[in-house]
Amino acid sequence: MSVLPFEKRNFKRLIRYSTETNPDFGKKPKDRSIIELLNFGVINLDKPSGPTSHEVADTVKKLFKASACGHGGTLDPRVTGVLPIGLNKATRLLQVFLEGGKEYVCEMKLHKEIDKKSLLKAFKQFTGKIKQLPPIKSSVKRVLRQREVYYINLLEFNDRTVLFRVGCEAGTYIRKLCTDIGDYLKVKAHMQELRRTKAACFKENDSVSLFDVQDALTLFEEKSDESLLRRVVKPAETATLHLKNITASDGGTAAVAYGAPLMLPGVVELDSDIRKDDLVSITTLKGELVALGKALMTSSEMVKESKGLAVDTIKVFMEPDTYPRSWKE
Numbered sequence: 001m002s003v004l005p006f007e008k009r010n011f012k013r014l015i016r017y018s019t020e021t022n023p024d025f026g027k028k029p030k031d032r033s034i035i036e037l038l039n040f041g042v043i044n045l046d047k048p049s050g051p052t053s054h055e056v057a058d059t060v061k062k063l064f065k066a067s068a069c070g071h072g073g074t075l076d077p078r079v080t081g082v083l084p085i086g087l088n089k090a091t092r093l094l095q096v097f098l099e100g101g102k103e104y105v106c107e108m109k110l111h112k113e114i115d116k117k118s119l120l121k122a123f124k125q126f127t128g129k130i131k132q133l134p135p136i137k138s139s140v141k142r143v144l145r146q147r148e149v150y151y152i153n154l155l156e157f158n159d160r161t162v163l164f165r166v167g168c169e170a171g172t173y174i175r176k177l178c179t180d181i182g183d184y185l186k187v188k189a190h191m192q193e194l195r196r197t198k199a200a201c202f203k204e205n206d207s208v209s210l211f212d213v214q215d216a217l218t219l220f221e222e223k224s225d226e227s228l229l230r231r232v233v234k235p236a237e238t239a240t241l242h243l244k245n246i247t248a249s250d251g252g253t254a255a256v257a258y259g260a261p262l263m264l265p266g267v268v269e270l271d272s273d274i275r276k277d278d279l280v281s282i283t284t285l286k287g288e289l290v291a292l293g294k295a296l297m298t299s300s301e302m303v304k305e306s307k308g309l310a311v312d313t314i315k316v317f318m319e320p321d322t323y324p325r326s327w328k329e
Contacts, residue, residue: 002151004101004167004198011244012272014303019268021250021285025323028286029235034226038064040089040317041233046207047075047083047196059210060085063217072097072239073170073199081196082207090236092315096292099279100200100242101150103167108178110160111188119162122181123152135176147172161192201242208232236317237289240281244295246270246302246311251326253284256291257318258325262311267302274299280311284323291316 032040047056053074061069064087072084072094081104086094127149134142148169156163166174175191182189197204208231216228248256252266262282274280274295282290293311302310 002153002165002167004103004150013269014272014299015269016267016303019249019285022323025250026253026284026286026288029237029288032235034220034229037230037233037235038066038087040236041087042090042093042236042239043085043087043213043233044202044207044238045083045085045213046204046209047080048210049078049080052077053083056083056210057085060087060213063213070094073102073196075196076175076194079194079196081194082199082202082204083196084199084202084239086236086239087233089317090239092317093236093239093289093292095315096239096243096279097200097202098170100170101167101198102170102172102196102200103165103198104174105155105163105165105195105197106174106178106191107193108162108164108181108189109192110162110182110185111190113160114185114187116154116157118185119157120154122184123154123164125184126177126181127152130180132173132176132180135173145171149177162189165197167198201239237281237283237287240289240292243281243292244271244274244278245281245283246274246295247285248282248290250285250323253282253290253318254321254323254325256282256293256313257316257320257322259313259316261296261309261313262291262293264297264302264305264308264310267310270299270302272299274302279314282311282313284318288318288322290318 053071057069057071066087068088068091070086070091084097129148131144132147133144150167153165178189178191213232216232219225220229247269248266249268256262275298278295280295291313292315293313296309296312
């Protein structure tokens with residue numbers, strides 16, 4: 001079974017030193033109250049065909065009476081599948097879905113018959129680094145740009161109808177991929193149907209429908225039963241599982257929450273494959289998201305060195321004073 005690059009995360013955890021977290025401050029994401037969850041939660045929504053991604057997000061916003069609601073990665077109105085939704089404070093987190101790949105199941109219609117061997121050859125030709133000119137009806141500037149297609153797997157081939165699964169870099173246009181494959185085969189082709197099955201760490205088999213969202217809210221509002229709502233809305237940390245991670249000490253967490261960079265003494269554990277300039281998540285010893293940042297050292301350097309700047313914070317999510325300051329003003 002083909003996997004996207006971020007799913008091949010069999011990385012070791014490197015431990016710089018052992019320490020404990022103060023139980024009197026912060027809390028594990030799973031222990032948040034329902035109000036806290038809805039203020040900083042994400043939904044792996046299965047978008048229906050018809051409405052735009054913005055309309056779907058607006059529907060969710062009205063259902064939750066949220067002050068803010070956004071989506072991570074636009075799907076065309078007719079396209080269905082995984083659409084990450086962020087509630088309230090979690091809308092600031094949606095950029096992380098640009099760091100993970102996407103997977104789609106596509107039905108492509110060929111305008112003339114070809115043999116299977118030629119089709120597979122075309123798939124191979126369009127796997128890897130490819131050049132793409134965005135479609136005329138797109139929200140980006142129409143300039144030739146490079147994107148990476150990780151895999152194209154043939155699922156069904158019947159007459160001129162082709163069903164395939166494709167894993168690709170964010171920003172790859174599958175509609176354009178279909179027309180380019182048709183041009184390569186000299187038979188012309190177009191995209192018939194499309195469904196997104198993965199967006200970064202969000203997968204189709206974990207997604208919920210708008211009906212599920214409505215049912216969960218009704219159960220909560222009428223019977224004060226949170227169980228279904230907690231299955232629909234996940235802690236915002238769920239959206240960062242595909243990112244490389246660094247665990248900070250309580251002291252390091254407090255400093256970052258005030259906007260400071262993460263200094264090396266505050267790094268307790270980390271993934272083994274961090275490179276300079278990688279986007280990383282900084283979490284507490286309880287698993288709470290503190291911030292997103294740019295790594296200033298590799299994993300090996302963080303383990304070897306005793307001082308220095310480890311991560312330059314880009315976006316801070318934790319409120320100041322969640323953990324006590326360990327420095328004097």
